[in-house]
Amino acid sequence: MSTGDDVDEGVRTMLLLMPRLVGAAKRIKPPPELAGFDLAPRHLSMLAYLLFDGPMGVTELAGRLEVAPATVSLMVGDLSRQGILERREDPGDRRRTIVGVTAEHLPAIQGWLGHSAGAWRTALEPLSPAERRTFVDTLLAYERALSGAGGG
Structure with missing residues (x-):
């Protein structure tokens, strides 16, 4: 049975841990091949989806x-102009645009995002599927609570 003290200890631990996690994530710099590009945090999620799930529609x-x-169209346009993403017409539906990472930049993006993916894999593999779901659900609940509180 959980007590308030257990929750408070967990909160304390997370409050001390989160700045270190954010700091560690910020220290993961883009590889030299991507250093000259204007990549913002909002681009990372898009690149991660395209990397792990492959090309997809806008x-x-x-x-x-x-x-x-x-x-998304604005972000895709920005990254397309920089040569990081490519847009092509869906052969099955000419009105639909398919977006993907260019072959030229795919290895650099795989290496860059792969480091974080490997760290998450190391952390999550020992957990059972139910424990992984609880962990992810907890982070999502934290994000929702923080956003609902106006960020502070």
């Missing part, structure tokens, strides 16, 4: 990122 990408398709 509308599907917007749904996964939980933003408007127009927002």
